[in-house]
Amino acid sequence: MENRLDKTAHKILLKRLNLVADIDAEDEAAVLELPVTVREFDAGIDIVSEGQYVSQCCILIDGFTYRYRHTLEGKRQIIAFHVSGDIPDLHSLHMNYMDHSFAATTRSRIGFVSHDAVWDLCIRRPKVAAALWRETLIDGAIFREWIVGLGRLSGHSRTAHLLCEIAMRMRAVGLAPDYVYRLPLTQHELADALGLTVVTVNRVLKDLRLNGVVDRERSRMTIREWKTLARLGEFDPRYLHFRVPITMMAEMPPEGA
Amino acid sequence: MENRLDKTAHKILLKRLNLVADIDAEDEAAVLELPVTVREFDAGIDIVSEGQYVSQCCILIDGFTYRYRHTLEGKRQIIAFHVSGDIPDLHSLHMNYMDHSFAATTRSRIGFVSHDAVWDLCIRRPKVAAALWRETLIDGAIFREWIVGLGRLSGHSRTAHLLCEIAMRMRAVGLAPDYVYRLPLTQHELADALGLTVVTVNRVLKDLRLNGVVDRERSRMTIREWKTLARLGEFDPRYLHFRVPITMMAEMPPEGA
DNA sequence: CGCCGGTTTGACCCGCGTCAAGTTGGGTGG
DNA sequence: CCACCCAACTTGACGCGGGTCAAACCGGCG
Numbered sequence: 001m002e003n004r005l006d007k008t009a010h011k012i013l014l015k016r017l018n019l020v021a022d023i024d025a026e027d028e029a030a031v032l033e034l035p036v037t038v039r040e041f042d043a044g045i046d047i048v049s050e051g052q053y054v055s056q057c058c059i060l061i062d063g064f065t066y067r068y069r070h071t072l073e074g075k076r077q078i079i080a081f082h083v084s085g086d087i088p089d090l091h092s093l094h095m096n097y098m099d100h101s102f103a104a105t106t107r108s109r110i111g112f113v114s115h116d117a118v119w120d121l122c123i124r125r126p127k128v129a130a131a132l133w134r135e136t137l138i139d140g141a142i143f144r145e146w147i148v149g150l151g152r153l154s155g156h157s158r159t160a161h162l163l164c165e166i167a168m169r170m171r172a173v174g175l176a177p178d179y180v181y182r183l184p185l186t187q188h189e190l191a192d193a194l195g196l197t198v199v200t201v202n203r204v205l206k207d208l209r210l211n212g213v214v215d216r217e218r219s220r221m222t223i224r225e226w227k228t229l230a231r232l233g234e235f236d237p238r239y240l241h242f243r244v245p246i247t248m249m250a251e252m253p254p255e256g257a
Numbered sequence: 258m259e260n261r262l263d264k265t266a267h268k269i270l271l272k273r274l275n276l277v278a279d280i281d282a283e284d285e286a287a288v289l290e291l292p293v294t295v296r297e298f299d300a301g302i303d304i305v306s307e308g309q310y311v312s313q314c315c316i317l318i319d320g321f322t323y324r325y326r327h328t329l330e331g332k333r334q335i336i337a338f339h340v341s342g343d344i345p346d347l348h349s350l351h352m353n354y355m356d357h358s359f360a361a362t363t364r365s366r367i368g369f370v371s372h373d374a375v376w377d378l379c380i381r382r383p384k385v386a387a388a389l390w391r392e393t394l395i396d397g398a399i400f401r402e403w404i405v406g407l408g409r410l411s412g413h414s415r416t417a418h419l420l421c422e423i424a425m426r427m428r429a430v431g432l433a434p435d436y437v438y439r440l441p442l443t444q445h446e447l448a449d450a451l452g453l454t455v456v457t458v459n460r461v462l463k464d465l466r467l468n469g470v471v472d473r474e475r476s477r478m479t480i481r482e483w484k485t486l487a488r489l490g491e492f493d494p495r496y497l498h499f500r501v502p503i504t505m506m507a508e509m510p511p512e513g514a
Numbered sequence: 515c516g517c518c519g520g521t522t523t524g525a526c527c528c529g530c531g532t533c534a535a536g537t538t539g540g541g542t543g544g
Numbered sequence: 545c546c547a548c549c550c551a552a553c554t555t556g557a558c559g560c561g562g563g564t565c566a567a568a569c570c571g572g573c574g
Contacts, residue, residue, distance in 0.1 A: 021351075069405050072491050077408040079401050091398070094278075094391040099398060099496040123383055133390050134351040140393065141348070141356060143400035144336050148326050150407035151334040151452030155530070186552060195408030197531055202554060218539095234329050239356040412562070443520060457562055459522060475571095 009036045009061050009111030016059075016085040019172065019243065020138065021131035030125045034118075036111040041104045048102040054092045056112045060084055063108020064184045068192065069100045078193035080142065081166060081185075085173045090136050093118055106184045138241050145239045150195045153234065158194045159204045160233030163214060167223060168237050172244075183221035266293045266318050266368030273316075273342040276429065276500065277395065278388035287382045291375075293368040298361045300441075305359040311349045313369045317341055320365020321441045325449065326357040335450035337399065338423060338442075342430045347393050350375055363441045395498050402496045407452045410491065415451045416461045417490030420471060424480060425494055429501075440478035 010032050017023050017031065038061065041047050048054060050069060065082045079100055082088045088102050093115050122129035142165070149158045166183065170176035191201040208214045213229050215222040223229055267289050274280050274288065295318065298304050305311060307326060322339045336357055339345045345359050350372050379386035399422070406415045423440065427433035448458040465471045470486050472479040480486055 067401075069401075071405065071409045075409040077405040079404050091394045094387065094394050095398065095498045097495060097498065099498075100401060126380055126383075126386075129383075129386065129390075130351065133386075133393070136390070136397065137348045137351050137393060140397035140400060141352065143397060143404060144324075144326075144357060146404050147336050147400060147407060148328065148334040150404060151449075152328045152332040188552080192408075198553085199532080199555085200530055203530095206554080238354060241352045241354065241356075444522095445520080454563055455521085456523085456564080460562090463522080 007032065009038055009059055010034065012061055012085050013059055013087075013111075015173070016087075016135070017128065017131045019085075020134050021127065021243070023125075023127050023131055027125045027128050030121055031128060034113055034121060036113050038109060038111050041108050041110060043104055043106050043108075046101050046103045047108075047110060048089055048092075048098055050098055050101045052098045053096050054089065054098060055096065055116075056114045057087055057093060057118055058089050058102070059111040059113065060086045060088065061109040061111055063104055063110075064106045064182075065102065065104045065108055065110075066189070066193070067100050067102050076192045077195065078189065079146075080139070081193065083166075083170050083173055083175060087132075087135060090132060091139075093132075105186075105189060134241075141239050141241055155194065155196050155200050156204050156207065157233050158196070159190070159201065159208070160213075160229045161235050162190070162194060162233070163221065163223065164226075164230050164233050164235035164237075165240075167221075168240060172240075172242060179223040179226060181221050182219055183216070184219040264289065266295055266316055267291065269318055269342050270316055270344075270368075272430070273344075273392070274385065274388045276342075277391050278384065278500070280382075280384050280388055284382045284385050287378055288385060291370055291378060293370050295366060295368050298365050298367060300361055300363050300365075303358050303360045304365075304367060305346055305349075305355055307355055307358045309355045310353050311346065311355060312353065312373075313371045314344055314350060314375055315346050315359070316368040316370065317343045317345065318366040318368055320361055320367075321363045321439075322359065322361045322365055322367075323446070323450070324357050324359050333449045334452065335446065336403075337396070338450065340423075340427050340430055340432060344389075344392060347389060348396075350389075362443075362446060391498075398496050398498055412451065412453050412457055413461050413464065414490050415453070416447070416458065416465070417470075417486045418492050419447070419451060419490070420478065420480065421483075421487050421490050421492035421494075422497075424478075425497065429497075429499060436480040436483060438478050439476055440473070441476040 014028055014031055036059075041063075047058060047065065060082050062084050065088060067079045067082070067088060068076050069079065070076050080088065089098070092098065096115070118132070122132065145165075149161050153161065167176050167179070167181055170181045175181060187201045187205070188198045191198045194201065196204075205214075205216060208229075209216070213223075213225050213232070215224060229235070270291075271285055271288055293316075298320075304315060304322065317339050319341050322345060324336045324339070324345055325333050326336065327333050337345065346355070349355065353372070375389070379389065402422075406418050410418065424433050424436070424438055427438045432438060444458045444462070445455045448455045451458065453461075462471070462473060466473070470480075470482050470489070472481060486492070
């Protein structure tokens with residue numbers, strides 16, 4: 001629990017707010033005043049746990065995190081992945097009971113902001129409130145996309161879709177400038193997100209690898225044929241509702257890195 | 258497209274806002290001033306379609322509606338069901354591109370409010386804005402719940418869970434005072450929500466009927482053993498984030514109507 | 515009376531789960 | 545510098561939940 005003098009967390013938050021909505025200089029100044037406490041978390045431990053009542057929000061500075069829940073028979077379902085700039089529990093501002101947990105897959109740095117401070121900011125700066133609201137709505141749009149995948153797509157398609165989604169969201173925050181990105185997930189974690197088993201995920205990835213679509217060595221993910229992968233996963237990035245048109249990845253070279 | 262003099266839509270909206278958050282008399286007065294246009298829609302037709310850019314929100318006055326998307330091979334996945342008081346496309350306020358469609362299963366009355374009017378209201382009445390934001394977050398919480406179900410529960414459990422969820426949400430708006438409610442859905446529609454096929458849904462419902470858990474004659478749904486159904490569906494209503502504690506249904510008699 | 519959407523049921527099949535047995539490679543301690 | 549360990553990954557064999565196909569059945573309605 002160390003308070004930082006540098007404004008890394010604030011800068012990341014501002015970057016996100018600008019990515020999501022349109023805020024002005026005064027808004028930015030107000031955001032920079034937010035009291036933020038930065039903490040680090042080791043891989044594999046809960047940052048927030050199901051059942052807790054929370055009074056602060058988390059902004060992910062760096063690392064890779066996810067949200068999940070367990071069924072009664074102990075199966076785990078991962079609900080969302082999060083990259084730098086995401087505010088995974090922003091919803092807690094309005095519903096402080098956590099109905100799921102939030103954990104890290106790699107050592108992660110998280111900025112904590114109290115709900116009170118966020119409320120205060122929202123009231124003084126309606127455009128910031130709007131940006132934050134929009135951020136939670138994009139979260140919801142991603143959930144909808146996952147529902148469609150889990151309900152109606154095959155294991156192969158779901159996997160392809162997830163790889164596309166993560167690539168694009170990382171790209172939006174500068175973490176996947178080309179077709180290569182760091183995907184610090186075990187196949188078990190992928191399986192728990194995709195509603196599959198490790199065995200199946202392993203076979204799907206093998207297929208994709210043998211077909212030259214993607215490649216994965218340790219946590220380094222390489223998309224070799226974006227178009228093929230996107231078609232297979234029925235990936236249409238409009239559900240991510242980026243303000244910068246859609247063309248980020250669509251304009252990438254058709255094949256190869 | 259008929260403009261009503263009666264304030265039915267406003268009253269329903271106010272009831273919802275009060276259910277979801279804490280607003281005061283001035284807020285209520287401002288809400289009552291909202292220009293609302295009421296229209297009726299026949300069963301089976303789209304109220305809003307995927308791909309549209311919209312500039313108004315819908316509040317469901319009465320009827321039963323749902324949101325859905327199709328996969329490329331034409332399979333349909335229903336994403337959400339909606340009952341009186343829901344504002345199914347409130348998210349469009351911030352993301353006016355519709356990434357899914359919105360349709361009715363019964364003849365439904367819908368109130369339309371322009372985004373401009375809602376924006377204006379949100380800026381003048383921050384507590385109303387907060388209530389609306391919260392409403393979209395509950396929407397998101399339901400999505401998460403569906404993800405867990407689709408990813409990790411059996412067909413039987415998912416079905417049980419859905420029946421519980423609809424019962425409870427209808428109950429919250431007074432449409433299921435006891436264990437009986439009108440569920441105007443075909444088995445095909447249920448299947449598209451549950452990620453199953455009609456055949457399977459039929460068999461699941463048969464099992465539930467034979468075990469005396471639920472009963473369904475035409476569109477009349479009767480839950481005979483709430484506890485059994487809730488246990489089977491791993492239904493914990495906290496994800497619905499009602500303000501009125503949790504005890505609405507928990508206090509109902511243990512068995513039978 | 516006959517059509518038609520919705521429901522029900524049977525027979526069969528397949529994607530994915532389950533179980534189980536390796537294999538691989540980075541990390542650790544002797 | 546090697547021996548060992550353990551988590552993650554792989555692969556094969558087999559079974560089942562739910563999908564697919566197809567044929568009734570049922571009740572409301574023109």
